[in-house]
Amino acid sequence: MKSIPFSVQLFIGLFAGLALGWVARQWAVGWLGESLITVGGLFVQLLFLIVPLLVFTAIVAAVGNLRNLTNAGRLVGKTLLWFMATALIAVGVGITLGLVVNPGDGVHLSAIDNEGAPDSSGSWLDFLTGIVPSNIVEAFAEVNVLQIVFLAIIIGAAAVKVGDKAEAFFSFNTSLLEITQKALWWIIRLAPIGTAGLIGRAVYSYGWDLLAPLAKFSASIYIGCFIVLLVIYPIVLRGFAKVSPLTWLRKAWPALQLAFASRSSVGTMPLAQRTVTERMGVNRNYAAFASPFGATTKMDGCAAIYPAIAAIFIAEVYGMPLGVADYVLIAFVSVIGSAATAGLTGATVMLTLTLSTLGLPLEGVGLLLAIDPILDMIRTATNVAGQMVVPVVVAKSEDMLDRTVFNAPPQPLDEVPSFAADEDDSQAEAEPPADELVGAKS
Helix, strand or coil, X not given: CCCCCHHHHHHHHHHHHHHHHHHHHHCCCHHHHHHHHHHHHHHHHHHHHHHHHHHHHHHHHHHHHHHHCCCHHHHHHHXXXXXXXXXXXXXXXXXXXXXXXXXCCCCCHHHCCCCCCCCCCCCHHHHHHHHCCCCHHHHHHCCCHHHHHHHHHHHHHHHHHHHHHHHHHHHHHHHHHHHHHHHHHHHHXXXXXXXXXXXXXXXXXXXXXXXXXXXXXXXXXXXXXXXXXXXXXXXXXXXXXXXXXXXXXXXXXXXXXXXXHHCCHHHHHHHHHHHHHHHCCECHHHHHHHHHHHHHHCCHHHHHHHHHHHHHHHHHHCCCCCCHHHHHHHHHHHHHCHHHHCCCCCCHHHHHHHHHHHCCCCCHHHHHCCCHHHHHHHHHHHHHHHHHHHHHHHHHHCCCECHHHHHCCCCCCCCCCCCCCCCCCXXXXXXXXXXXXXXXXC
């Protein structure tokens, strides 16, 4: 397999999954369908198994690495500003597309399966109170990423304030992060097999017939994500980072493929971080902060495009027209509340948060649950793309982008490298390119 590039392996897995899922559904091959469900489920389980430890150690390391940068405050501020700015543009695309397409026009409730209101709904009170865990062990056991991020930020900031006495803690955390990333990289190398299982499971379990009554809505989500991916992000890269969007896309492609198949921003984070540092030339110290932070809060697909179009769809289906103030609320919720998606699969929490803010019926979520896995693929790919665009733009503005690395041909990578930041890298300058690695992994 090492003779086949990783991106090609993912393509093979994707098309194999489509074919196997279609065969299993078309000819009712139960054992094949169950096998696809099992393989896809095991791959997701492996990703989720390591997510809590990965998020905690990565965020703690990110906070600690900021102390090595003389311009840390400005970097954090610019990153947050670009996160919000691109999210605002993305939600604008979603609202505009929803108003033009009218995704709920002509849809009848009897034509689609309505699973009713979700068991739990998002609200601003739930969101705010849910940030602080009542039990540390419970936060990790339930894989509550938002609470884990909160704990990591608090502990990392406290360790920075402690000073020299906390160096042993940071060293231990760095070692644990390295071990975690090594284990996760082994899981990522199984992604072609996992992709076949996940795509095949979606086709076998849901089929394409479920898309028929929601075809306009589904197409709107994909079109909106493609507009952001192929129009908005390239404009941002060309206009503010002064780099080639095609070069960026070519280097980001393997991470986007993994995001599409796995439907997990957090699970894709190690590959995305490698991409922005080793393929795009972003300073490692800064990337060690931007990548983990973005993987848990930067959700242009799940938290901007999707809830905007979905809210318009549900409002039209239930005959509850929205006004200008409602669209402003959608934008506000998307920009401020995106952390509620927490980097895991699905965007139900964000959608219920939007619906409850607008006063729309939460039962509308049930209309979309059946096709959510199909939509979540492109949403997650859009999320990860945004998480790799912003570090490039910010790094360019701070002279922390190595153009030699960015413009060089994509280097194949085999083993997961060290993500530990250089202690003496306190200047706002990009690191020299890493030694060339051999192998076939991207």
